[in-house]
Amino acid sequence: MDARRIALVPPRYGPDVVGGAEAVIRRVGHGLAERGWDVEVLTTCARDHFTWANVEQPGESIDPTPNGATVAVRRFPVVRDTDGHIRARVEAELAAGEQPSLADQEAWMGDGPRVPELFHHLLDRSDTYRAVIASPYMFWTTFAAAAVAPERTLLRPCLHDEPYARMELFEPLLTGAAGVWLQTDPELELYRRISTPPAQTAVVGEGVDVPDGYDPKRFRAEHDLGDRPFVLYGGRREGAKGWEGLLHGFCDAVGKEDLDLTLVTFGVGEVQPPADQTDRVVDLGPVDDRTRDDAMAAALAYLQPSSLESFSRTVMEAWLAGTPVIANGASDVVAWHIGRAGAGLTYDDPAELEQALRFVAEAPDAAAALAAPGRAYVLDHYRWPVILDRMEATLDEWFGR
Amino acid sequence: MSGDRGARRSGGERILVAAPYPPMRDGIGAYAVQQVQALRRDGHHVEVVSPTPSAAHHHGDLRGPAGAAALARFGAHFDRVVLHFHPDLLYRLPPTAGARLATGLSYGLAFRRLGRVELRLHEIDHRWADRSDPTSRATSFMLRGADRIGVHSEEQRAHLVDGFGVAARRVELVDHGADFAPRTTADRTRARASLGLPDDEHVFLCIGFLQPHKGFDRAARAVGALRGGRARLDIVGSARVADQATLDHVAELRAIARREPAVHLHTGFVSDEMFDRWIVACDTVLLPYRHIWSSSVAERAALFGRPVIATRVGGLAHQLADHPGAVLVDDNDGLVRAVAHAVVGAPAAGGAAATWPVGLAEGDETLVGVDRERIQAEIRARATAARGGVAVAPTGAGGTDAPPLSTPVRRLSPLHPPAPVSARPGVSIVKRLIHRVIGWELTPISEQVNRLQRATADALDQAQRANGGTGAGAAVTGEVPRGPD
Numbered sequence: 001m002d003a004r005r006i007a008l009v010p011p012r013y014g015p016d017v018v019g020g021a022e023a024v025i026r027r028v029g030h031g032l033a034e035r036g037w038d039v040e041v042l043t044t045c046a047r048d049h050f051t052w053a054n055v056e057q058p059g060e061s062i063d064p065t066p067n068g069a070t071v072a073v074r075r076f077p078v079v080r081d082t083d084g085h086i087r088a089r090v091e092a093e094l095a096a097g098e099q100p101s102l103a104d105q106e107a108w109m110g111d112g113p114r115v116p117e118l119f120h121h122l123l124d125r126s127d128t129y130r131a132v133i134a135s136p137y138m139f140w141t142t143f144a145a146a147a148v149a150p151e152r153t154l155l156r157p158c159l160h161d162e163p164y165a166r167m168e169l170f171e172p173l174l175t176g177a178a179g180v181w182l183q184t185d186p187e188l189e190l191y192r193r194i195s196t197p198p199a200q201t202a203v204v205g206e207g208v209d210v211p212d213g214y215d216p217k218r219f220r221a222e223h224d225l226g227d228r229p230f231v232l233y234g235g236r237r238e239g240a241k242g243w244e245g246l247l248h249g250f251c252d253a254v255g256k257e258d259l260d261l262t263l264v265t266f267g268v269g270e271v272q273p274p275a276d277q278t279d280r281v282v283d284l285g286p287v288d289d290r291t292r293d294d295a296m297a298a299a300l301a302y303l304q305p306s307s308l309e310s311f312s313r314t315v316m317e318a319w320l321a322g323t324p325v326i327a328n329g330a331s332d333v334v335a336w337h338i339g340r341a342g343a344g345l346t347y348d349d350p351a352e353l354e355q356a357l358r359f360v361a362e363a364p365d366a367a368a369a370l371a372a373p374g375r376a377y378v379l380d381h382y383r384w385p386v387i388l389d390r391m392e393a394t395l396d397e398w399f400g401r
Numbered sequence: 402m403s404g405d406r407g408a409r410r411s412g413g414e415r416i417l418v419a420a421p422y423p424p425m426r427d428g429i430g431a432y433a434v435q436q437v438q439a440l441r442r443d444g445h446h447v448e449v450v451s452p453t454p455s456a457a458h459h460h461g462d463l464r465g466p467a468g469a470a471a472l473a474r475f476g477a478h479f480d481r482v483v484l485h486f487h488p489d490l491l492y493r494l495p496p497t498a499g500a501r502l503a504t505g506l507s508y509g510l511a512f513r514r515l516g517r518v519e520l521r522l523h524e525i526d527h528r529w530a531d532r533s534d535p536t537s538r539a540t541s542f543m544l545r546g547a548d549r550i551g552v553h554s555e556e557q558r559a560h561l562v563d564g565f566g567v568a569a570r571r572v573e574l575v576d577h578g579a580d581f582a583p584r585t586t587a588d589r590t591r592a593r594a595s596l597g598l599p600d601d602e603h604v605f606l607c608i609g610f611l612q613p614h615k616g617f618d619r620a621a622r623a624v625g626a627l628r629g630g631r632a633r634l635d636i637v638g639s640a641r642v643a644d645q646a647t648l649d650h651v652a653e654l655r656a657i658a659r660r661e662p663a664v665h666l667h668t669g670f671v672s673d674e675m676f677d678r679w680i681v682a683c684d685t686v687l688l689p690y691r692h693i694w695s696s697s698v699a700e701r702a703a704l705f706g707r708p709v710i711a712t713r714v715g716g717l718a719h720q721l722a723d724h725p726g727a728v729l730v731d732d733n734d735g736l737v738r739a740v741a742h743a744v745v746g747a748p749a750a751g752g753a754a755a756t757w758p759v760g761l762a763e764g765d766e767t768l769v770g771v772d773r774e775r776i777q778a779e780i781r782a783r784a785t786a787a788r789g790g791v792a793v794a795p796t797g798a799g800g801t802d803a804p805p806l807s808t809p810v811r812r813l814s815p816l817h818p819p820a821p822v823s824a825r826p827g828v829s830i831v832k833r834l835i836h837r838v839i840g841w842e843l844t845p846i847s848e849q850v851n852r853l854q855r856a857t858a859d860a861l862d863q864a865q866r867a868n869g870g871t872g873a874g875a876a877v878t879g880e881v882p883r884g885p886d
Contacts (some may be wrong), residue, residue, distance in 0.1 A: 020589050081454070101642070102642075104642055106426075107453065108451050114456065115456075119424070123437065123441070124438070146424075146672075150672055150673055151674060168669065168670045169670065171670040171672070172671060173672070176673065176674040178674070308694045
């Protein structure tokens with residue numbers, strides 16, 4: 001075994017993949033490769049987590065890092081040959097507050113995308129890696145990787161306070177991994193509420209790249225926004241991220257109060273504003289990092305509607321850009337960040353959202369001032385060099401030098 | 402296929418393994434994956450077919466004639482097919498005479514069509530070998546169609562040869578733990594510290610899925626009978642199936658754990674690593690099974706050199722023959738003695754009797770006193786525990802003769818639809834069909850009826866307890882319970 005050889009096991013991987021956890025895994029891979037680690041990514045051929053279509057070619061490829069190091073990528077095809085009925089039924093039960101039987105939970109896991117070749121690659125080769133870093137907890141790839149080699153599995157669960165996390169199915173994963181990387185103290189508290197973290201558990205945090213600069217004027221010009229005041233949401237536009245609630249809340253608020261605000265959004269997923277509000281919602285689709293950063297700097301506020309955040313990288317990106325955050329208070333993690341940084345507001349219902357939007361629309365200078373401590377908070381806690389130092393230290397301590 | 406060429410070039414075979422498979426937790430699946438790993442390391446091209454979607458390369462229902470046809474189809478391109486034989490995998494349950502006939506014949510034909518077939522026999526009902534049963538020929542036809550049958554014990558070997566007429570040269574004893582690898586690196590001290598176990602107590606362990614046939618309740622009573630010795634029993638596992646019998650059993654274990662300070666129940670799904678860590682942490686593994694064919698837990702205990710106390714059922718005697726420190730017992734009495742011997746190095750006085758509140762002379766088994774009322778109360782308490790309900794306090798002098806108020810309700814048999822089986826050929830299929838058609842409507846009703854029965858009984862017990870046990874007992878002493886005027 002190469003002493004510094006590790007495997008990363010995300011369900012999807014690559015620059016075109018949208019997803020916070022996946023993006024972080026890629027950044028970790030790059031960071032560790034640039035520090036001399038022999039990094040191999042074991043992942044699927046999929047880009048889209050709805051269709052799981054095998055878009056990428058199976059086999060080996062190289063993902064170069066910006067500084068000239070390389071990450072080896074080995075892709076395996078997704079098998080999706082079940083009808084999904086059991087999965088739908090179990091998810092309906094979970095949504096209704098019921099706890100399905102363990103047998104049903106197992107059937108749920110089997111009734112979705114699976115990657116047998118990845119499993120067998122690990123079965124044959126897991127002992128050639130010092131550690132196998134799998135993330136996030138809910139995907140088959142993570143579940144299977146930990147089943148093959150729990151003694152060298154380092155789990156980065158990205159836990160959310162959601163019914164899935166309480167499924168008994170995940171107990172062996174949550175209790176049996178050799179090590180765990182967490183992002184925040186609230187995630188650790190949640191872990192303790194629902195399970196027993198292994199002895200080798202550390203809050204290592206998550207890194208955020210600090211842009212060299214921002215050009216909000218360029219962003220406004222390129223997207224024909226003129227001087228329109230806007231708030232921003234970026235990421236997956238889907239129910240699990242609170243998107244639909246935000247869209248309706250925003251449209252109701254601006255319609256009722258006639259607030260002079262536009263909602264600009266980027267990412268994947270359908271955007272379907274009410275017919276009478278289509279001019280108030282601008283969908284940019286997927287954007288590159290520079291556009292994202294410039295959008296953050298141009299916005300009056302960044303909106304974080306998700307109650308299921310394990311870190312919330314976009315909140316950090318907003319604060320780095322000097323933009324305040326308006327977030328769903330149901331997210332312990334984001335509320336914790338806002339409490340510590342003091343650079344945002346939370347809302348607990350549409351009425352509070354409406355008032356928060358009114359605040360940024362009517363008092364933009366005060367909103368900008370509110371954001372002031374956010375950048376220092378991110379720089380103090382979540383720069384990549386600091387995070388990678390912590391990750392390397394745990395790898396050495398837990399899995400030997 | 403590149404795998405084909407690769408395997409042939411390296412001298413390896415193309416092997417299809419048919420078994421339950423990870424990432425789902427399953428005893429046979431854990432066994433199979435370690436076998437697959439070993440075969441692949443030996444240079445073979447191995448693919449797996451599992452009964453449900455898993456990490457296997459293929460999946461399909463292997464039950465019945467259609468399952469046999471599927472296996473023949475999957476296995477057609479392989480040099481060898483290894484089938485982990487368990488009735489649950491091959492037969493629709495319950496395996497009726499018709500099912501045994503059809504499945505036996507179709508699998509017998511399938512085996513003969515395939516290149517080379519190996520069965521790793523985990524369990525089979527030996528009553529199926531009864532020559533007076535016409536289906537025994539079909540089962541025998543199936544088993545004789547395999548080129549090799551691996552079994553874990555001499556008894557199993559004898560059953561196959563004598564009962565099913567399989568040629569002795571085709572039956573091979575296989576070390577159950579041949580492909581097992583340790584999943585934890587913890588030593589005893591670290592394991593105990595991580596699990597919160599005291600360092601100075603003798604730790605007995607029952608581990609695995611919680612099911613009535615595992616008999617963990619017997620172990621709990623045996624350890625409870627030690628009465629204050631520096632020993633404890635940890636029962637670790639989860640209920641995989643949410644049927645009423647299993648739920649009742651878990652409730653019973655929970656109730657016993659509440660009553661017995663030395664018994665600790667840890668319900669939950671444990672990882673492979675934690676499974677092994679528990680074994681490393683313990684002093685003795687208890688296998689108080691009521692019936693079993695062979696035990697993976699015994700193999701993992703052997704892997705870590707932990708002694709085992711087991712009941713003499715199934716193939717355990719053979720499996721444990723070479724296990725250092727293994728003790729076999731025949732009944733609860735033997736279990737109690739063996740548990741005590743493991744702690745203090747000498748057989749305990751009293752055996753199973755010591756689990757009851759009877760007075761025994763110091764150092765021997767002579768009864769010096771029997772408190773009938775306490776025994777009666779104990780019977781009620783245990784029955785209550787078995788139901789997972791709240792214990793009813795003894796009603797005091799004169800009162801314990803009378804049963805609790807809930808007794809008439811509890812005596813009603815639970816409502817279950819009749820099993821869809823028949824001795825008449827073909828009728829089982831019709832009954833099963835009807836059962837399936839109407840089951841979605843009837844099952845919730847029968848479950849609700851049973852829940853109402855239990856709730857009514859529990860409510861009566863609680864009311865009796867709240868009244869200081871003056872329910873039935875009061876009636877005996879002549880005080881008629883009165884409702885509000």
